[in-house]
Structure formats: structure tokens, C-alpha cells
Amino acid sequence: MTALAESRAPARIDFGPWLWSPTVDLALFGGSAVLALGVVAAARALGFSPGPLPEWGWLVFVLAVDVAHVHSTLFRTYLDGGELRRHPVRYAGIPVLVYAAGVALYLAGPMVFWRVLAYLALFHFIRQQVGWVAVYRARAGQRGLLDRVLDDATVYVCTLYPVLDWHTRLSSTRFAWFMPGDFVDLSRLASSWVGPARLVWLALLVAFALRQLQLALTQSVVHTGKIVVVATTAAIWYVGIVVTNSDFDFTVTNVIVHGVPYFGLLWFYARARRKEAPTRLGSQIVAGGVGAFLGLLLIVAFLEEMAWDRLVWHERVWLFGAGHVDLGAIALALVVPLLTVPQGTHYVLDGLIWRRGDTRTRPSQRAALGFLP
Incomplete structure (x- = not known):
């Protein structure tokens, strides 16, 4: 009787897998979206919106989130002597190549430079979402072609x-990626394709x-993390566009x-790496807790934006002080390509350091992505 009752009991639904934990995953992916929409x-x-981003918004969202998250890649790369010795050509060569390409583009025209950077940034933002979904799919052991194609196509x-x-209304939008005109005006072509x-x-x-x-229904599994990301x-x-x-x-x-979510990934990576190599510079910083981790990123982001303001933009005397330099x-x-080296290097490295090959061979990376307990 008991066995019969158990056989008729509904299958228990699995709501995983998770990268870190249900609470953390939902907070970083779902919570960040709810926060943004809120x-x-x-x-x-x-009454702040619709309208330009106020100065406090620039501090909170641009400097403290957008710029600071770029520098969090340091904990995976330049703050780890072992990683630098493992790939010396990569970490020395990529910034040089990024700078050289930036100078060439800027000499071709400032808008050429910003246009290429804008589309590169757009590609980076899209690929990050594709990457999160791919990690959840790998954690779930979904290796079939159907799920990979459907997941990627949907994102x-x-x-x-x-x-x-x-792109159908670039001339009438009140926002741009970096600056007005950095996207190519393809309104006629885009208008013919936007309906389909x-x-x-x-x-x-x-x-x-x-x-x-x-x-x-068929496997009693709800891939909650992947569903939330999509x-x-x-x-x-x-909503935003x-x-x-x-x-x-x-x-x-x-x-x-x-x-x-990227802050979260690098925090978990740095914490796992500290267990492997506690003497590394990044590990010593992480030993101070999440406050030290975020504090360093905010300081570096502030210094980068100060350089931008003093040398290029001259917009925030109230924050960075007077004494700007007028450059020819x-x-x-x-100078402009030099200041974008951290950003451009982040875009390139982000496409390299999280690949399956590195994840398979690095326990700290496997742990950070949820493949190890």
C-alpha cells in the first residue's frame, strides 16, 4: 500500500541548477532587474524621467556600477601573479593592441572611434547575456542542439x-550609447525590418x-536561473529602449x-581563488571582505573618471576639481584611446577568460560558476 502510494505521488520538481544559491542567483539576476525597473x-x-541623467545618477549608475564593474576583471587577471605568468603575452599584448587600434580609429575621425567602440560595447553586453544562459545550460547538463539554438536565438x-x-528613430531618441551620433543612421533599412x-x-x-x-511536465525540472536571465x-x-x-x-x-551580476561573479571567483593562492595581491584585498573588494573598484573608477574629466570632458568641476587641460x-x-584601454581590454578579455577551456582547468573558476561545491 505504501509502495503504491509512493508510486502515485507526484514527482518532485527541481527548480535548479543554481550558480551560487537560489537566494544569490535570484538576487543578482532577478533582483537587479526588479531594482532597475523600480x-x-x-x-x-x-519627475527625474524622462530626461537626462542627473549628476547623482551618474555617480551611482555610471561611475559606481558601469565603470567599476569593468575594473572587477582585475581580480581575474592583473591582480593575480600566477595568471600573469600563465598568459604573459595575452595580458601584455591585448592592452597594447587595443591602444594601437584606438589611436588608428581616432585618427580616422573621433566619431569613427566612438562608433566602433559603441558597437563593440553593444556586442559585449549582448554576449554577456548569452554567456549567462550558456552557463546555466551547462550546469543543467543540457547538451542537445535544440536547447542551445533556442536559448541563444531567444537571447x-x-x-x-x-x-x-x-535604429529606426535615432534622430528622435533622447539617449545614446556613448554620445549622439555614435550609432549609424540606418532608419530606412531598420524600418523595413523592424516589423518582421x-x-x-x-x-x-x-x-x-x-x-x-x-x-x-516531462522531466519535472524548471530551469529557474536560465528562465530568469532570459x-x-x-x-x-x-523597457529601456x-x-x-x-x-x-x-x-x-x-x-x-x-x-x-558581473560584480557577483568576480567576487565569488576572487573568494575561491583566495583559497588556492592566499598570497596573491587580489586574494589579500579580498581578505578584507566585500567592502575592500568594492572599495578598490570604486577608487579605480573614480580615478579613471577624474582623468577623463580633467583631460577630455571638463564637465564635473564640482566632483573632480578645476585645473583641466585643453588638448589639441x-x-x-x-589620450582618448589611452583612457579607453581599460574598457576595451575588458571587452576583449571577457571573451577569453571565461571560456570552457579555462573553466575546466581552473578549480577557482569552476567554483565561481557553480561547477564545484
């Missing part, structure tokens, strides 16, 4: 459809949802969901 809603109610369309919609793209966007979201429902990507990119037309809204939705065209062609 800030946008509050800003609209308080790409959730990001590229809003960008295509943006919207249908593909809707169809793939429905297909993704149906696939998750099928897995829940759902928040769809919501954030749609298609629904609203505001520098404030775009910045908040863009940087929080991109930067906050040739000097700017040398």
Missing part, C-alpha cells in the same frame, strides 16, 4: 530587436516558454542588469 518607475513618479532576438527598433523582427521576437519568446513548460533580458532591453525614450531610463536599465587634436588622438 528605479525607473520611481524616477518617473518623482539574441531579445537584445537585437530593441536595438533595431532604436518584432514577430520573430514574439515567436521565440513563446517557443522558449513552451520549451520550459515541456521540460517541467525573462529579465527581454524585459530590460524592451523600446517603451521609454529617456537617457535616465536607458542608463539605469542598461548598466544595473549588466554590472551587478593630436593629443586627443593619443
